[in-house]
Amino acid sequence: MEYDFRKIESFWQQRWKDNRQYAVTQDPGKPKCYVLDMFPYPSGAGLHVGHPLGYIASDIYSRFKRLQGFNVLHPMGFDSFGLPAEQYAIETGQHPAETTRNNIATFKSQLDKIGFCYDWEREVQTSDPAYYRWTQWIFLQLFNSWYNTDANRAEPIQTLIDRLAAKGSEGLARQPQTKAHFSAAEWSGFDARTREEILMEYRLAYSAYGEVNWCEALGTVLANDEVVNGVSERGGHPVVRKKMRQWYLRITEYADRLLEGLDKVSFSDAMKDMQRNWIGRSEGAELSFGIQGHDKKINVYTTRPDTIFGVDFLVLAPEHELVQSITTGAQRLAIDEYLAYVKSRSERERMSEVKQITGCFTGAYAWHPFTGQPIPVWIAEYVLAGYGTGAIMAVPCGDQRDFGFAKHFNIPITNIIGSAFSGEEANPTKDAVLEQSGFLDGMLMKDAIPVAIQRIEAAGIGKRKVNYRMRDAGFSRQRYWGEPFPITWNDGIATPLPETDLPLELPFVETYGPGPEGEGPLANIPEWVDAKRETSTMPGYAGSSWYFLRYMDPRNNESFCDRKVSDYWGQVDVYVGGTEHAVGHLLYSRMWTKFLYDRGWIGFDEPFKKLVNQGMIQGSSRFVYRRKGTQAFISHGLTGREEVDALHVDVNMVDGLELNVEAFRRWKPDFANAEFLLEDGKYICGSEVEKMSKSKYNTVNPDDLVMKYGADTFRMYEMFLGPIEASKPWDTKGIEGVHRFMRKLWRLFYDELKGAVWTRETPTDAEWKVLHKAIKKIAQDTEQFSFNTAVSAFMVCVNELSDLKCHKKEILENLLIILAPYAPHICEELWNTLGQSGSVLDAAYPKADERYLVETSKDYPVSVNGKLRATMNISLEAGQEEVEALVLQNEIVQKWLDGKPHKKIIFVKNKMINVVV
């Protein structure tokens, strides 16, 4: 009988479905285990071979835990709102709801072919009104909450209103900007609008002005992704920064708790580092500099107040509010020119192109707060408006960027660290002794920091300050395909919808163009605008910030998740996903969890106990090169010195490196009239190994592989590729080897001619040893997510059983159980063959029996002076003296000793022997 994987796999998939084999319910009698994948965005390209890598890993782990007696929650769903569906709608006119529905159907059928053990009865889709009703509900709770720094938790906004009514702004950790230091009486005197503006400064979801990528030609806001080298990817139009009203989440209030929480979770150190760096907590001082001829002061934030006497100039961000008012007549023109230049530069460019030093003098001078010396005030793009106060004090002798700036613009440099400063480059040390530094003279820099802060505070020119690099999270998009905000605007006041009106459903639209002022498409719907509804929608991470809770209680119409249910399932025990979410999704969902915990709706404040990062399966991308500002495409070999933009092109339109020019023209309307500069009559693409993703058009479909080799082979091959956390380029060619393994396993049970060959004979010790060695290794590897080595161990086990011609049921049935998490279909089929009652999915995981694993002797490697010269089989009982005697008698050792006496013999039991001469 042959291994007919297609028949076996479809048969058992249907059987498991009919028997609801994967449905889970709360079962207080068993320990629970919640294993979760980061749910996918259902892209039009369908699943590619990179997606299932993590899914297979979590599926194996889930099945493994189930065999070990755990009640395993292992759900799947779809992050179905997002920009690509909308982009597709713009290009094809198809409604995103429709394309999303189709895409999800494709994804589900693809996933089911691979044989995952998801409980589909718990599926969630973020674009489903029954789901986003609760996303909107949580948004309303965020809107109606503030962060009480004294209690160190979120509270209903009413507690803030009560507090303001009782004692005004007195004692608030963060003073309002709208009205400073008001009393209770003043508060009650404010009009509704003023009160709302003040409250808006505290709401955890709030509205304010912020900058976006604005493309005038398209009349729309663009994602960073859609901007390539300062121009729009579609059409190549100029893009500038523009201020627009936006929604934000006040995640900065949670900065410290997000940092502390990292100590309680099991994420990789690299992941924790990335989050810590993103949050970017720093301690320093904020101090103010007076400006000649002006009342206003420039506030700067510095982590190095000890270098205060080394300040040679101040630098403001070009967007800084004082730039216009302090610029002198003589510098006006230069400043305006510079501002126009900066407006065309993205934040990314400003940070990364640091070799090119730019800046402009405002003509204004500030006073040094201690020496009274005049200090020139510059603006420069390397100072970002969003960080700190948007202004820095430049200390060229201690900071390389300040140094480069001073050199470039010939600003004299003050040396406050004597010989520690070479004059050739800055020295950012904290260990030098200060000179020319007034009251700090002679002090070690690191000791001077607290002294400087103390003097700054005493002089009333500044104060100690903790600063975070992290900014509040932008929470609105000028887009259609996202959750509508349950907000109406009445005379500029944001008014929440009553919870009973939820969900506020996304209205149907015919077109997806931007609104008249660059708002989202909702601004084109008269009824929507007439109802004064917010026209932005929520970003992709809204729905994904809490979905893991909904899986626990997916059909609840009374709340987002019943507290009793979340108390049973608790935190996600293992969360599997890519590192690309390190600072986005993972921080937002941690913040939402803390918020829901603060308000008492769930009982834990970290969502994910353990995080496993699967590596990227990389794709091999192809590029076309567009001459800047045109629709002319230049073959790779001819690009030479041309100014070109490299654009990704779908690998399916490329044969090797040669582009199918006609397919490319049909691909996007923009390219319909593309011209091509060919080499040898061909358009040759560039190539690069990078992330496999829908946006890079370099995906490979798993369906073909499942069709050709079966799901079990595909699952094991993905695991066999390498460590789960490592990135590796996809290569299909090795899959044959894993398929051979499956057939070899099959032949332990069946012979093509003879039929069933398995027997009920009693196994020998050697056979037991092979089995138990495998059980031990594989159980350990599976627990540690070391699936590639586990697959090797299966191969070794089957190879050895084949060599022993072992077809014995007692051995094989155990092998099937440990293999079932990896290759469930073939194991279930063979389990059945052996006449077992019930499903292998519910068998009990065998324990390794050490009795069969003990060794009595070892082939020791024997080195002379660290170089391997011989191996000797020696009893494991042997001690140092016995071993020394044996080793010195060895001919090869004697040859290498060449009559010289040995200095010592290093013997590590069960490891090695080294003779030192």
Next chain:
RNA sequence: GCCCAGGUGGCGGAAUUGGUAGACGCAGCAGACUCAAAAUCUGCCAUUCGCAAGGAUGUGCUGGUUCGAUUCCAGUCCUGGGCACCA
């Protein structure tokens, strides 16, 4: 630029705490079976010198620690991921 990760045969990778580098698999080569092919099985397979026995070299590069380094330390080069509107 900043943060994070990774560099081991032709290829994917393996190697408890620092202890036999290259498990397992792919590709390749030789052979068995076959009219032939497929499938299957056996052997070889880091580089280099050597008929062989055996030797030398070898885990991106340069140093260091150690009896012993793929593993630890310092520096350096390269590749990948993230950098706030892709999700």
